[in-house]
Structure formats: C-alpha cells, structure tokens
Amino acid sequence: MVNIGETANFSCEYLQNHINNPKIIFKEEKDSIETIYSKWKKKERFSISDDKHKKIFSVRITAVTPDDGGVYLCGVWISGDSYSYSIINTIHLHVMMPPVVRHEGESAEIICSYDSIYKSKPKSLCKGKCSTRDRNPLSETVREEKETKTDRLTLKDDVTASVFTGSITALTAEDAGKYWCAVTLETELNYLYTHLIVIMNEELNLTKYEGDDVSIQCRHHDEDQKRFCKAHEASMCVKDGVSLETIRDDRFSFSDEASTGVFTVNITDLREEDSGIYWCGAHVTTKVLLNVKTGTIT
Template identity: 30%
Template sequence: MGILQNLLFTICIALRCVTSAVGVIHVTGYVGREVNVSCSYDEGYESYEKYLCKNDCGDSDVLVTTSESRKNKYRINDDKTARIFTTTISDLHSEDAGKYWCGVTRTGKDIYTEVELKLAQDSCCDTVTKIESYEGFSESIVCPYESRYQNNPKYICRGNRPSTCLQQALITSDNKQNGRFRLDDDKLLGTFTVNISSLTKNDSGSYLCGVKRNSELDVFSAVELKVKEWCCVKSTKVTGTAGHPLTLQCPYPSQNQNNRKFLCKGDHRNSCRDMAMIESRLTLRDDIYSNSFSVTITKIQADDAGTYWCGSDSQWRVGNHVKIQLSVVSPQHTSTVPSTMEIPGKTTTHNKTTTQNRPNKDAGQYVVYAVPAVLLLLICALVVTVYQCKHQKVKDGKAVMNRNAENEEGLEEVTAGAENNIYGNEEVVRYKQQSACNNYDDAGEDEPDYENFTTSEEVYCNENFHRR
C-alpha cells in the first residue's frame, strides 16, 4: 500500500496535476481575435510567481510568467488587490483550443487551476432576418432570446463580428435611449426591441442583437436592414407660363377618399410647406369618382417654379403621393414687321410675323433657295431668246443670199447708173441693210457664214458710203 502511494505522489509531482477547488474555468474565444484567461488565488500568495502553461505543464510547456510578463503572443498581469491574474492570448488560431493551467509557484507543490479554451469563428449567423424600410421613417428591430437570459444585459451593434459587438454597441439595456436609438426589453415575451427613427440610406447594413453571458460567448441574432429611397405614386414634370393659370392633377389611392388632400412645396417631403394654407391663388377640387384632386393656380409666377407634393396621407406612407417638378417660362409675344427680299430686276415687300426671343430662320432659308430659282428662270428665258434669234438669223441669211443671186444684175445697174437711183428699190435696200447689219452684229459667233457675203451687202451698212 505504501509503495502505491509513493508511486502516485511521484506521478503527481512530475505532472504537477494539482487542481484548484474552484473547478474548471471555461473560456471561449474567436479565431483571429484575442481572449483573456483570468484565474484567482488565495490570500497570502500575492508575491508569488504566477504563470500559464499547457498540456502536462512541464518546464517547456510554460507559456508566460509574471517574472517575464510578455512572451510571444502571451502577456500576463497580476492584480494583487483583487488576487486575480489574467493572461491574454492574442491572434488565436484553431490549434490554440484545448486545456491550459493557471499556476502559482510555491515550495513543494504548485497550485493549479484547469482552463478549457474553446474557439469559434468570428461571424454570425446562419439565419438572418431581413427588414426593408424607407428614408425618413422609423423602424423596429425585434430580437428574441431564451427565457433563461431574462436578466442578462442586451445590446445591438452594426456589422457581423461578435468579438467586437459589445464594445461597439449602439445602445444597451443599461441605457435605453441613445440619439435615434431606443431599446425596450419585454421579458414576458422574451424579446427586446430596438427602434431607429429618421432612417437614412446610411442606416442600411448588417446588425447583431446580442445577449451578454459571463462564462461563454454572447448569444447573437443577425438582422439585415435595407433603407430605400422614399418614392411616390409617380413623378411628373409640368411647365407653366408666367401670368397664365395652371392646373395640377393629383391621383390618390381609393382608401384615401375621406382623407384631407393637400399640396405642399419643397425639395423634400419632410420639409415642404402646405401651399393651401399660405397661398390664396390656389383652388383645390376633389373628384372622388376619379380618385384624384386638382389644384389650380390662377396666375403662375416665376418663383412658383420648384418641387411640389400632392398628398392624401398625413403619415406620408409610401405610394400615397405624387411628386411634381414645375418649371415656369416667360410668355412669348408676336409682332408683324415688314421685310424686303431683293431679286435681280424685282423687289418684293411682304409682311413677316416674328416671335420674340427666337430668331426667324425661315427668311434666310427662303432667300437661299428662292434667288437661285429666279436666276435659273432668267437664264432659261435668255437661252430660249438667243436660240430663237439665231434660228431667225439663219433663215434670214438664206433668204438674203437667194435674193442676192436673183437681183445681182439689177443692183449692178443701179450702182453704175446714178447715186439717186441707189435707193430706188427701197424695199430691197432696207431688207438687205437689215440682214447685213444683223449678220455683222453676230460676226463673232458666225464668222464662217459671213465670209461669202458680197461687197454690195457691206455697202448698205456703211453710212460713209451713202454720204459719198
């Protein structure tokens, strides 16, 4: 029996397998993050060396000691007042999971406390609740929990990293109101609700609802919030003329027939002004049979331009409104002014109606295309005239040549007889003069024809000859 006891004592000394009366300390950490292992000790051991070891806790298994407070990714701190020393393990990996020992060095047997370290992935969760809302609205995120956590602290944070959620909490159950966030815990239903007011698009994203636990990882549920732009039944653009009346048409859902209808002005519905309350130029008429109302503005002004909202729901629920973008233009005046267009050989004056603030391009286009047409007509007329003249010349030339042949002897007798008889045959002489002169006028064009003319034909075109 004594031999067996001695053997067991030797084994225990070799393995340092003395366990603290507090039992096993369970610690859970997240991969990639850090974890704190805290161990208490009894009074009187404040000045003793403390350490953290692993496996069999031999000399090579000691990870860090208070004599050397930082080693590799381990660091240790001894709070002698609270009699708790804490070891921090950073940059956790899966192989860091397992059994550890908190040790207090003393003469003889060291004091040990067993630690069980578990690791989990720093993400959440397999199930995600999706919520959609709109800009300017309020939205409630409902977070369920088990009844055994009724008295545990609750909180909510952005993102999906459980390891830092509590440190970055937007609001906790210890402080129920924080800006736009409010937390209410219903312990009977086993849910806590976080209300977010005045939503913006920046509020879109992932959220974690957390329940704090002391010895284990906190419990989380995941929510995905999507904040969409608030929209209306339809959006339309309208243009009005300054000084003229304008009517705006505003449809609404049938369930809003008995609601108050209104028209407000402003770039955003949250800050628009009810025009019916401040503007006497507006007349609103409701037509319940067509589920629409109209707003008439008696005289549009330049400063009436802007964004308007037709409303039939004071709560501004989506789909109950119409957005109108109104533009105002100046009226266009017309006047009649004379305009003159010159054409070669002809000047035409007519009345032209012009519109102010807009150049008249029609007149320029008319001149560009009308003048070439008139010139073309003149050229055609000139060509026809020339052709007819030339054709007549050919016929006249032939007639003259025939008559010259017939009267050649008679003419010679008249010329040799006496000067007074030169004009005896007045009809023949005039005819030959006209033919000869016409031929000389166009001599440049028909020179070959005139080479055969006789001297007698030239005589009748020369006034000096008659004077002699």
C-alpha cells in the first residue's frame, strides 16, 4: 500500500539457476499485459536493482500515480533474445490517497484526481466500494451539471484540473470510514480510495505509575476496525503506526464487547516507555495521553 506521490518498493525472489537471467516486470492491464521494465524497455519512474547474493531483485517506482496501482508480474528471461520468459512472483500494489484527518464537527474535503480522458464521464464518491448494491446514503454522483449537493455533502467536478472534490460538513462518527472515488464507464470503476478519520473531541488523559495496570475503552464504528495505535499523529496509524495488531508484547491485550460498540485495551505492568500518545479506534478515533511515572504513590 502506497500513497500517491510516494515511492513504492517491492522485491521478487528467484532461483539459483536464474541468477544470470535478465529480469523483467509486467503489469496486468484490462485486456493485455504491458512490459514495464526489461533490458529492451525501461519505463520512466521504474527501476530494478538485482542482488545476486540474496537472489532477489527489487523494483522501485517513484512519484506514484493512481495508474500505477494494480497487479505486477516479476519474471526472468529464459534464453537469449527469444520472447520466452518465466513468471516467478505476483505483486498487488494498492495506491491510495493520504488519509483525511479531521475533528468531530469540522468539515472535510476528499479530493479525487482522474485522467483527463474521463472529464465527460460521471464521477462518484462512495463510502465503501461504489457498487449498485448496499450503496451508502452519502454516496452521490456528479453528472453533467458538475455539482451535486445534499444537506451536508457537496460534490464539484473541475474538468479543467481533472479533479472532483467531495466536501462533508459537520462531521460525525458515522462519516468516518473508507471512501472510493470512481468514474462511471460501462460499469462503475473503483480506482482510488482514502480513509476519512474522525477524531472525537473528548480526549482521555491517564496518569499511572510503573507496575500499574490500565484498561482503556475504545469506540469502534466498523465491526472490522479495532485499533489501538501509538503514534504522534492519527494519520500515521493508517500505514506507519505501531498498532495492537503488531505489538509483540504479552502485556498488551484487548477484549471486545461487540454489542456495545466498545473494545477494551488492557496494559499490565506499565513501564515508563509506555508513555506517549495513543489513538483508540481506527476510522473513529480518540486521542489518549498516557503518562507513566516512575516511583510509587506516596
């Protein structure tokens, strides 16, 4: 997963008997397979480095665009200059927009870029995927009038800049989630997404001492979104935050009370290094300031 404008890296392993074979990268398109990088063709922004000692070649894509998302095929040429190759690995590259982080009650803008060839096509902003089934009430479409407006949602299509923008006012917990930007062709095409993170206005400040235990209750709006993340900013939790899912420490655990929309994070035997800023929940998140002091209560 990589944000637009960032650099994407992925690696492909190969066998010892392919160590001296030229390496190649393909990308699956709708009706064809495109050669992205080979000794005969080198697409701009793509590069390959080959570590023969580890038998891995690495692919680097700079200034990632929405069109770079998709399925890549790592391969090696089998013999000479003949068009014969072997596919050794498949990589799925997911491109997303940086997360949009706003506080409860504020307004948020979700900015969707698209290829200029789609400027006359209807555009959609959908919460969840843009399908005809289970469409969320906030899902709206910009058509020929170039602007659609409901009570809290406005969609505008700037065909000159090839950008359409969704503006949501008076944010609530229900607005948080994953949003897809889509262009309607023969069928609706999901081509880009972002996360809208709504920070609840109420913060939680906790002061404890080393050796204490603490239980922290977290709200979750989506059944599959339960996260307790340590990071300076909430946006970091989408990609780079240290979350409960990745913490390999037996002192951290959580219990889920699904019917109440709450899960509880339990930390035992607190240490000074546990101090910091935590984000409780995922799309709907609460800021938790945990201060662990040394010594004991007197």
